[in-house]
Amino acid sequence: MAVFAQLTDLHLRPPGVLTLGRIDADRHAAAAIDRLLLRHGDIDAVIVTGDIADIGEEDAYTRAEMLLSRFSVPVLVMPGNHDRTAALRAAFIAWPGVVDEPVAGKLCHAREIGGVMAISLDTSVDGLDTRSHHGTLGPAQLAWLDETLAGCGPALIAMHHPPFRTGTGMDGIGLSDADAFAAVLARHRNVARIICGHVHRVIIGDVAGVTSMAVPGVAHQVALSLGEDRAQLVMEPPAYAIHIVEEGNGVSHVGYVDDYGAPVSFAEMAANAAPPQ
Structure with a gap:
């Protein structure tokens, strides 16, 4: 069994600078890490699924490296x-898989953890300067994924x-080559879960029979609005996810960073409840 914690969409700016002029992303990130360390000492790895910085500043990555260390x-x-791959790679060069470059120009890597192959994919197009925010895997990375899945046991894919x-x-x-990605997955039966970020909400989909789960961001969320042309920011609670892979099957949980008080047993609540009238 392997237990993975997922953080996504930290959107950090340099220390002392508010994201979008109003969001204390640094405080949210620190609080999320505090909560994971306090409540989830059994995790085997932490996966950070992108948008670590908000506008790709080197100082933001330096701060992220400090927090995540x-x-x-x-x-x-x-x-x-929202990331700049070169700056991210420079700040995290000593971290697992970052120095590897199995696909030229892509920060993807694979690492076995607790008997599960954790596969990190790079969907970014480095489009901050052109305001291009869609994602693309590309033929070379899809070929690498195909080869990696063919040679491993149970897998979890992060993107x-x-x-x-x-x-x-x-x-x-969204992801421009999602159909090509699904075609690769359809050739394999060893992916327990696909985890992602970007949409700043819990959204669950199916890709070639594999459950795919997006989770809320650490910095802020996107309002739930179906079929809208424009996404809107909303300050719903920051969150993280815990993913368990056991015997090739995946189970996922979402936890919230904000403090809602200590847990209380149902038996205690029932004992203190007012009797029926």
Whole structure:
């Protein structure tokens, strides 16, 4: 069995700078890491599924590296549409898989953890300067994924852009080669779960029979609005996910970073409840 924690969409700016002029992304990221360290000491690895920085600044990656270095387990990072791959790679060069480059120009890697192959894919197009926020895997990375899946046991795939349509305004900046990705998956039966970010909500889809799950962001969320042309920001609670892969099957949970008080047993609540009138 392997237990993975997932953080996504930190959208960090340099220390002291608010993201979008209003979001204390640094505080949210630190709080999310605090919560994972406090409540989930049994995780085998942490996966950060992109948009680590908001506009790709070197100082933001330096801060992210500092925050994430608090974990004693492997931390796997990959870029999103708000990242600059070169700056991310430079800051995390000593971290698992980052120095590898099995596909030229893509920060993808694979690492076996607890008997599960954790595969990190790079969907980014480095389009900050051109305001291009869609995602693309590309033929070379898809060929590498095909080869990797053919040579491993149970696998978990992590990526930034969801490989399925969500029915929201975020589909306008979705994964351009999702059909080609699905075709690769259809040739294999060893993927337990696909995990991603980008859409800043819990959204679950199916790709070639594999459950694919997007999770909320750490910095902020996108309002639930179906069929809209434009996504809107909403300050719903920051969150993280826990994914368990056991005997080739995946189970996923979402936890919230904000403090809602200590857990109380149902028996205690029932004992203190007012009797029926």
